[in-house]
Amino acid sequence: MTTLLLFVLFALGLIGGFFSGLLGIGGGIIMVPLLLYVPSLIGLEAIPMKTAAAITIVQSMAGSFSGLMVHKKNDFVHTKLIIYMGSGVVLGSLVGSFFSKQIQGEVMLGIFAGMALIATVLMYIPRKKDDDLPVENVELNKFLAFFVALLVGILGGIVGQGGAFILIPLMLYVLKIPTRIALGSSVAITFLSALAGFIGKWGTGQIPFVMAIVLVVGALIGAQLGGRLSNRLQTASLRTILSAVITITALKMWFELNPIVGYLLTIGSVLFLLVFFLNGKRKQKNPDSSNITLKT
Template sequence: MGIIFSVTMIILGFIGSFFSGLLGIGGGIINYPLLLFVPPSLGIASFTAQEVSGISMFQVFFASLAGVIAFSRKSKKSKNASLIHKGLVFNMGSGILLGSLLGGYVSRFLSGDSINIIYGVLAIVAVVLMVIPNKGKQQHEDLDNISYNRIIAIVAAFLTGIVSGIVGAGGAFILIPIMLTVLKIPTRTTIASSLAIVFISAVGGVIGKITGGPIPLMPTIFTVIGSVIGAPFGSRISAKINVKYLRYALVVLIAGTAVKVWMSIL
């Protein structure tokens, strides 16, 4: 594999993870179209939908791992760690782990068009959820007094895990609105707990992809290198600038990608 290919994959991994860290969304929803369309348009490689979902899942795993490490370091200097609801993480984490395991494994049996359709639907959902503001409870609450429907939490996480495992995403852009609007979890607790839940999802997705079939090794390694650099960089930038307009620009990008995917299918 040539230097152009290597640099391109690193850049794609960087871009996906940079926007993930910048806007606080799952990197898979960005990485999937980048990996699917950019390499063949440059004439350097062409990946199947199954390969793209596998590469993207590994990228999400390492990006979320970097996020967990960064959060744990910050928690030592603040009270953020106390905002993680262990019961919520256990319930939704177990559901999304099983779902992402299943989705990651099942993806090998699906056609490229089927995976693209699932991504197309997720892209539409992502656009809607990113446009509609999510207003959770803002007040500080004792974690012991937070109540939610455990059955809904587990089922919602399980279903999210299946579809995100298929396309190689972490599912944060779906989980966070569910936690805020359906389960009525306070905002700060949602943000702190979702990171752990998404990491669990990525673990399940990676295992599912590995057991489901071979993963293109070198493209995955180069993409992961870029993602490890991009995620923390995006997080640092997000603390210094107003990302509102970038968020809407990303909405347009994802919407355009969804249209391209649907046009290729129909």
């Protein structure tokens, strides 16, 4: 292990931690592609998917915990949401991480790409105006929250992710949680998920701790910076940034798995965004007639 590799890992941890605090994600959606592709681009030995998954779960745990401290101060953390989703995601993550040692790296990459693609689709579903409700006024479907988190935990445990990049869209569009509360609460849920995944991968001897610790140091610093910036940005801006990050990652993963599928999904994404943009412009020019009152 060279000094250059350790420096690169620190820098990548800084980037992943920043997005963890900014967007309420563990950073793995960004970290895995960076670990897979950046070292080889600068002439270092490529990091295998299994190793990337193992050290990312440690970074995700540290980055989400650091980001949680910032969001807790801003009162964007929903306790009941954390209890129900946290218990589901912990159980699922323990199961997924325990069996991940028997799963091939290519299969892990496919699961990761599939999760990113689903998250991408969910993030572009039209959403009604986002009410910045106080935490105590947000309603929650407890059983749905638990089972959604359980499924995400199983998949996240396999690929070394806290799963926030797909948990957040599910919280926004399935559970109908306001954006800021979804972002703030997700870091706590992600921490619990990553902690369970860490225990599973540590117990099966999959974690190279020197690489993981260097990554964590960068993540802790980056998460504090990202969390502070998150409080200054508008809700729409946060959702746009998160959508872009997930979309780019999903497409990159599919190019890695199958270039033809990657090209088709890229073309489809461009067409979808074009239609989405034109439809938004049409609605601005022709407001809903239901908003027009007739004089009598």
